[in-house]
Amino acid sequence: MNIIYTDVLVIGGGLAGLRTAVGVKRRGFNPLILSLIPPKRSHSVAAQGGMQASLGNCNKGQGDNEDVHFADTVKGSDWGCDQIVARMFTHMAPKAIRELANWGVPWSRVTKGDHEVVINGEKKILEEAEAAHGLINSRNFGGTQKWRTCYTSDGTGHTMLYAVSDRVIAENIPVHERKEAIALIHDNGRCYGAVVRDLITGELIAYMARATVIATGGYGRVYGVTTNAVINDGAGIGIALETGVARLANLEAVQFHPTGIVPAGILVTEGCRGDGGLLKDITGYRFMPDYEPQKKELASRDVVSRRMAEHMRAGKGVQSRFGEHLWLDITVLGRAHIEKNLREVQEICESFLGIDPAEKWIPVRPTQHYSMGGVRTDYKGESQWLKGLFSCGEAACWDMHGFNRLGGNSVAETVVSGMLVGEYVADFCATEEGQLTVSTSLAQTFLKREQAKLQAVLDRSTATGAENPVILRKAMEHTMINKVGIFRNGPDLEAAVTELKALLQRSRHIKVGNNHKGTNPELVLAYRIPRMLKIALGIAMGALQRTESRGAHSREDYLERNDQEWLKRTLYSWPEADAEEPTIDYESLDVSKMELPPGSRGYGTDNIVPHPDTATLQDKVNEAQSQGGTRHEIQERIMPFRELLPECYRELNERLS
Amino acid sequence: MKKILFMQPSPWPARLDLIQSISGLLLALFMWFHMLFVSSILIGKDAFWIMARFFEGHFFFSKPYPIIVSILVTIIFTMIVIHAILALRKFPSTWQQYRNFSSHMVAMNHSDTTLWMVQVITGFAMFFLASVHLYEMMMEPELIDPYGSADLVWSGHTWPLLMALLICVEIHGSVGLYRLALKWGWPTFGDMDKTRQTLKRIMWSLIVVLLGLGFLALSTFMRIGKDHASNKGQLYTPSWENKHP
Amino acid sequence: MNRTLKFNIFRHNPRDPNSTPRMENYTLEESSGMTLYMALTLLSEEQAPDLAFDFVCRAGICGSCAMVINGRPGLACRTLTEKLPTKITLMPLPTFELIADLSVNTGKWMRAMSERLETWAHLQEETNINKLEAPMEPGLAEQIYELDRCVECGCCVTACGTARMREDFIGAVGINKIARFHLDPRDTRTNADYYAVLGDDDGVFGCMTLLGCQDVCPKDLPLQTQIAFMRRKMALG
Numbered sequence A: 001m002n003i004i005y006t007d008v009l010v011i012g013g014g015l016a017g018l019r020t021a022v023g024v025k026r027r028g029f030n031p032l033i034l035s036l037i038p039p040k041r042s043h044s045v046a047a048q049g050g051m052q053a054s055l056g057n058c059n060k061g062q063g064d065n066e067d068v069h070f071a072d073t074v075k076g077s078d079w080g081c082d083q084i085v086a087r088m089f090t091h092m093a094p095k096a097i098r099e100l101a102n103w104g105v106p107w108s109r110v111t112k113g114d115h116e117v118v119i120n121g122e123k124k125i126l127e128e129a130e131a132a133h134g135l136i137n138s139r140n141f142g143g144t145q146k147w148r149t150c151y152t153s154d155g156t157g158h159t160m161l162y163a164v165s166d167r168v169i170a171e172n173i174p175v176h177e178r179k180e181a182i183a184l185i186h187d188n189g190r191c192y193g194a195v196v197r198d199l200i201t202g203e204l205i206a207y208m209a210r211a212t213v214i215a216t217g218g219y220g221r222v223y224g225v226t227t228n229a230v231i232n233d234g235a236g237i238g239i240a241l242e243t244g245v246a247r248l249a250n251l252e253a254v255q256f257h258p259t260g261i262v263p264a265g266i267l268v269t270e271g272c273r274g275d276g277g278l279l280k281d282i283t284g285y286r287f288m289p290d291y292e293p294q295k296k297e298l299a300s301r302d303v304v305s306r307r308m309a310e311h312m313r314a315g316k317g318v319q320s321r322f323g324e325h326l327w328l329d330i331t332v333l334g335r336a337h338i339e340k341n342l343r344e345v346q347e348i349c350e351s352f353l354g355i356d357p358a359e360k361w362i363p364v365r366p367t368q369h370y371s372m373g374g375v376r377t378d379y380k381g382e383s384q385w386l387k388g389l390f391s392c393g394e395a396a397c398w399d400m401h402g403f404n405r406l407g408g409n410s411v412a413e414t415v416v417s418g419m420l421v422g423e424y425v426a427d428f429c430a431t432e433e434g435q436l437t438v439s440t441s442l443a444q445t446f447l448k449r450e451q452a453k454l455q456a457v458l459d460r461s462t463a464t465g466a467e468n469p470v471i472l473r474k475a476m477e478h479t480m481i482n483k484v485g486i487f488r489n490g491p492d493l494e495a496a497v498t499e500l501k502a503l504l505q506r507s508r509h510i511k512v513g514n515n516h517k518g519t520n521p522e523l524v525l526a527y528r529i530p531r532m533l534k535i536a537l538g539i540a541m542g543a544l545q546r547t548e549s550r551g552a553h554s555r556e557d558y559l560e561r562n563d564q565e566w567l568k569r570t571l572y573s574w575p576e577a578d579a580e581e582p583t584i585d586y587e588s589l590d591v592s593k594m595e596l597p598p599g600s601r602g603y604g605t606d607n608i609v610p611h612p613d614t615a616t617l618q619d620k621v622n623e624a625q626s627q628g629g630t631r632h633e634i635q636e637r638i639m640p641f642r643e644l645l646p647e648c649y650r651e652l653n654e655r656l657s
Numbered sequence B: 001m002k003k004i005l006f007m008q009p010s011p012w013p014a015r016l017d018l019i020q021s022i023s024g025l026l027l028a029l030f031m032w033f034h035m036l037f038v039s040s041i042l043i044g045k046d047a048f049w050i051m052a053r054f055f056e057g058h059f060f061f062s063k064p065y066p067i068i069v070s071i072l073v074t075i076i077f078t079m080i081v082i083h084a085i086l087a088l089r090k091f092p093s094t095w096q097q098y099r100n101f102s103s104h105m106v107a108m109n110h111s112d113t114t115l116w117m118v119q120v121i122t123g124f125a126m127f128f129l130a131s132v133h134l135y136e137m138m139m140e141p142e143l144i145d146p147y148g149s150a151d152l153v154w155s156g157h158t159w160p161l162l163m164a165l166l167i168c169v170e171i172h173g174s175v176g177l178y179r180l181a182l183k184w185g186w187p188t189f190g191d192m193d194k195t196r197q198t199l200k201r202i203m204w205s206l207i208v209v210l211l212g213l214g215f216l217a218l219s220t221f222m223r224i225g226k227d228h229a230s231n232k233g234q235l236y237t238p239s240w241e242n243k244h245p
Numbered sequence C: 001m002n003r004t005l006k007f008n009i010f011r012h013n014p015r016d017p018n019s020t021p022r023m024e025n026y027t028l029e030e031s032s033g034m035t036l037y038m039a040l041t042l043l044s045e046e047q048a049p050d051l052a053f054d055f056v057c058r059a060g061i062c063g064s065c066a067m068v069i070n071g072r073p074g075l076a077c078r079t080l081t082e083k084l085p086t087k088i089t090l091m092p093l094p095t096f097e098l099i100a101d102l103s104v105n106t107g108k109w110m111r112a113m114s115e116r117l118e119t120w121a122h123l124q125e126e127t128n129i130n131k132l133e134a135p136m137e138p139g140l141a142e143q144i145y146e147l148d149r150c151v152e153c154g155c156c157v158t159a160c161g162t163a164r165m166r167e168d169f170i171g172a173v174g175i176n177k178i179a180r181f182h183l184d185p186r187d188t189r190t191n192a193d194y195y196a197v198l199g200d201d202d203g204v205f206g207c208m209t210l211l212g213c214q215d216v217c218p219k220d221l222p223l224q225t226q227i228a229f230m231r232r233k234m235a236l237g
Ligand SMILES: Cc1cc2nc3c(=O)[nH]c(=O)nc-3n(C[C@H](O)[C@H](O)[C@H](O)COP(=O)(O)OP(=O)(O)OC[C@H]3O[C@@H](n4cnc5c(N)ncnc54)[C@H](O)[C@@H]3O)c2cc1C
Pocket: A011, A012, A013, A014, A015, A016, A017, A034, A035, A036, A037, A038, A039, A042, A043, A044, A045, A046, A047, A048, A049, A050, A051, A052, A156, A157, A179, A180, A181, A182, A215, A216, A217, A218, A227, A228, A229, A231, A232, A235, A236, A267, A269, A369, A370, A392, A393, A394, A395, A407, A408, A409, A410, A411, A412, A414
């Protein structure tokens, strides 16, 4: 039997996983990273637009600070987030970005003096301060009051991932590539590592660890048409669900990005609109100001996506062979700007559409993009139900995004949560509880169980009446896109739940055409499909039961945001392996412990059923403010969070002004 | 992938690379002069005679010293040997390497890769061809003369050798210079792709012009040699000495 | 108007004792806007479910899907079939360890390259992340980004005749990385330090200026000028 021991097993080689491992290593423990692919190919690499951090260096960023970033994040989340976590996050983001700057990320910098920008379709001149020259620049992104999104041209995620990945190599941290965690090893509410399949040889290996971190990214692939990579299938969080102990949360919170290109579904960055690009309809009319007079193209993503869908429903979409779409016009920015700051976009347009975006409009439509839901954890990134299991990055529902995350807040989350969770994991390893005291027989039991499951699939290769994984996958994608999309309603969701349940049943008789044990793409799909279906079913059921509209979750039959009944997180568990559906319960958000009272987002439609405690909280806030003091002192009075941070990260952030 | 060695790195790889390039460059420049010299026959026998005597120091010492040519030949030959030995390190050294390269070359259909193979082949051929030519020049420098050379070319049957050598050296040298420019980074102003295209165009033009000139000169030698075959061995007297005996 | 594409695909699983290297033929109806990613996905769904290949981002940004397409390496996901003749031959990248069919282990090679060249910023000391970041000239940041855009796809290594002959040759990807750190003021290494990793015939002096790298790099990196630059720095100081 193959068993590998390590202190901390990090499942996932994206930004979140890599940064966590660096933190653990620096604390003197040995991390080991698993990844399906070479870490630099993780989907973090695809983030083009940027990373939010309230540095406030550039002209339009002046006056920015943690408080503004915090308010934007909470509003973006439609009050669905954990405000403590959002506070910790906004406090950490400037540190994260400065750390990355040290590690070599070539952040785009501010140039002093005048420069031309396009705001609201018009050219304007902005002047940058002498003192800001050479400091990290930022651009405009949806749903923010300040220009806060730091970037490297349009390869932000790439430069970040490469810097962090190179740091991992520098720190001599082992990365086991082309390995897939297929089950968590756990016993008695404590997680001890994972059973891992070598994707090259097919061999199963048990990785035993004091702490296990799931950083496996999003689950967009259950939708088929998505901006996500083909490996972002949610199977990573699926193994947490399959423990029956750990819980997932808010799966129904699925973000659609306004500008996926048609038909490939590849993303063109929000930076296009941030830099001044416009959305236009079949007549070439710029429609967003009609819907969102204030933020126009730059309302938060859920809002813009819905407005686009609405506009297309009103018959203003462009019909094409690949379905309906709208236009994104960045020709207004000029060739020079595009070739310098949006080159990746240009490359994508040329390679996949055969057009030059400096001359032609880009066909776009809202496309699945981000998974707010994931493994439910506390602010330390630890599962409240399975000790020793941590999670961070897109895979986690740490919950700083609530029901909608802001553009640029996600790569920021990955590094910030990596920095924090790395510390908390190390703290855990240093405690009594964090020792690895379990016998190898546990590993053997899990290895045998997984081996048997795989063998059963292989054995069915000649069985009649068994199910083809490709057909199941397509059926799932079809259901998800058509019935669990941007706009949702009861009847569709009910149908979706029924269909997905049936598919899940069928997936238990899945077969493969060949019984190779080693490299076998068919087998991989075959064992991932049931996991994907469980996630898909979770999304559909969560969406069906949540009879309100919040953030990205939008019910046509329940238009209002119902704080009174729905200010809560959906929790999913799967206690019985052969159950037909997940067990769903809810965790309420405690309004009295919030800092920002639930209210209007300032964009989208205001249609809120208020929570009864809102007024009490507002009084508390007013009271705290009336006592005066610095903004930090006032904040501390309302919702203290600083002592929850690891000591090394408690200091205040310096800014220019 | 090999492992890192913790040793004081040797300065030699850098030096050898430089020497290879410098020797190539000097040889290529020498070949331009050589072309000017040889093709002076196109202007007339007198012109060639003057050039030949010039190199023998006739006009400095008022008397030819063929030994000067022998020394020059030795220097050039040494340079070729050094250049060739350094280049040899880059040759495919096993059958496997050769196979890998050539199958890659065929599949890629990429001119700069193919041209390298051309350089290897022409270089390899020149090692023999040039040696013969240089040996002759070294042993009998005094025979460098409109008639002497023409006799050697025609009656001495060296013209096939020279023709092969000509083709080899012009292609090898021009491609070499193109590579040299890119290898060390031709000073670019603006678009590198355009610069490279321009360099490539210059390279092809050089090849055409030099080959053309060379063939003309060689055919002239062959014609003179053929006409002079009956008197072979006799050297040329410049026309002005004929007129004013 | 739709063409019928004839695929000729390399098949072999070196870990399967029954497998021998061979080429297999498949035919597929072309559809408009079809990329090799779409074509291979269709093939694997309909005709060859066991065909191994690597796609991750399928958007030309992660560098996973490099393969030899009609003789030249390129990113399959952003190769439109309409730009190819109807006969399409696909081979895995040579010079990398074959996993199976079109899938090769570029990750392993790249990690070894990174370890050998130490492709990370060698910092003098940790700076205080609570304080203002050190300023950097905007133009310099852009220049560094230009070289940082490499996606480690391995196309340049495959396109390089030198790398084909000598497996220890570091390739354009490695030389470009060092050029990137050389430019970066945060990396405190000196020319002598770079020479130690790059200054031999498996490093920059091994490059014979074949320029295949420059011509296939899907990110259009200025490889030729960077190799020349490093050569000058390493040879002339
Ligand atoms: C096209 C696109 C553009 C984006 N642009 C932006 C942007 O501009 N700004 C922003 O803030 N956010 C952006 N995002 C979102 C952001 O990029 C992601 O949310 C974030 O990078 C996720 O990072 P991660 O580390 O959590 O996961 P990932 O980077 O997805 O990494 C997941 C890792 O887990 C590994 N893995 C998965 N399952 C397993 C398993 N079972 N066993 C072992 N390993 C496993 C994978 O190999 C991979 O290494 C964008 C997303 C997309 C899709």
